[in-house]
Amino acid sequence: MDTVLLGEREQQILKATIHTYITTAEPVGSRTIARKFQLGLSAATIRNVMADLEEMGFLTQPHTSAGRVPTDKGYRFYVDSLVDLPALSxxxxxxxxxxxxxxxxxxxxxxxxxxxxxxxxxxxxxxxxxxPRLAYMVFKRIEFVRLHPKKVMVLLVTQTGLLENKVIELDEDLMQEQLDGIARFLNNRFAGLSLHTVRERVAALMAEEKAQYDTLLQRTVQLCQKAFLDEEQExxxxxxxxxxxxxxxxxxxxxxxxxxxxxxxxxxxxxxxxxxxxxxxxxxxxxxxxxxxxxxxxxxxxxxxxxxxxxxxxxxxxxxxxxxxxxxxxxxxxxxxxxxxxxxxxxx
Known part of the structure; x- marks a missing residue:
């Protein structure tokens, strides 16, 4: 939009001013532009164009006697006009x-x-x-380790190798064999899905009538709720x-x-x-x-x-x-x- 407001001469002087300021960190005057860039314009003409650019909000003058520096609007024009980026050395x-x-x-x-x-x-x-946000990582494997009665460590591994762990308190005490069975169920059913999707699937399980009668499903849902699947990770x-x-x-x-x-x-x-x-x-x-x-x-x-x-x-x-x-x-x-x-x- 701003390029429509600027003619070729204004664009050349604005780019020259920004390039010089980036290099020197000093306010840029019209004489500097006239000397460093072969624009075929006098310092007086360049000074008038810079004044116009200031009026349009592309440049600003920190002090009356100083040269000009780019504004956010000026930098935005400069960045948006970059076409051919240099290859890295x-x-x-x-x-x-x-x-x-x-x-x-x-x-x-x-x-x-x-x-x-x-x-x-x-x-x-x-x-x-x-x-990476844990919720959008791809689920690879989950393990449960019984630490004490009603206390379990949850180990969650994503496909990128991200490892999360958390100690949770259970409402009922589960033996390691039972925890292993829940882990196998989750790994078989949800491996390869994002944790966000896993959370949605577990929520759907809760709504299924058969979950009310299936002890494994009940325990799976409750365990997942206390683990990572009910939280938005900061x-x-x-x-x-x-x-x-x-x-x-x-x-x-x-x-x-x-x-x-x-x-x-x-x-x-x-x-x-x-x-x-x-x-x-x-x-x-x-x-x-x-x-x-x-x-x-x-x-x-x-x-x-x-x-x-x-x-x-x-x-x-x-x-x-x-x-x-x-x-x-x-x-x-x-x-x-x-x-x-x-x-x-x-x-x-």
């Missing part, structure tokens, strides 16, 4: 691939922690990975490399901004809500400044991409850094990492 792609070579046959949590570290090291931003997110944000010029001298960003990353709840919304995006998604709706990180951008197990989307990874980030390169890194992680998960 051989060194960068090899570094990502090598990072995953050491994760073969590891638990999924370890694999995702490695991903967080890789993203933060290569991009020099904060690396972020949203862990999301979990790994965040690494936050000190990279603190090194950025726009934050070095602003302790208040740093504290706000750090607090938002520590709380994680609102960050998880934003990442949950990114689960439904195709490809790379970029949230700029206020688009995240988290006030404490309105000076940052979030670049995300979903990752998969087979053909099933199970989580989100990405980076968080200042709005003044090298979008083309960082988008390419996030895209490559998401695809590499998906390959590793699917090969497990």
């Amino acid at each position: 051989k060194a960068e792609s090899a570094r990502i691939d090598a990072g995953y070579q050491t994760t073969l046959h590891k638990e999924i949590e370890e694999l995702l922690e490695v991903t967080t570290k890789l993203l933060s090291l290569i991009t020099q931003q904060a690396g972020i990975v949203l862990l 999301g979990e997110v790994f965040v690494g490399g936050t000190t990279n944000i603190f090194k950025q010029p726009e934050f070095v001298s602003d302790l208040e901004k740093l504290q706000a960003i750090f607090q938002a990353l520590e709380e994680k709840k609102r960050l998880i809500q934003i990442l949950d919304a990114c689960l439904h995006a195709e490809g790379v998604k970029v949230l700029i400044g206020s688009e995240s709706r988290i006030e404490e990180i309105q000076d940052c951008s979030l670049v995300t991409h979903t990752y998969q197990y087979g053909d099933r989307t199970i989580g989100v990874l990405g980076i968080l850094g200042p709005k003044r980030m090298e979008y083309p390169r960082l988008i390419s890194i996030v895209d490559y990492t998401a695809k590499a992680l998906s390959r590793v998960l699917s090969a497990e």
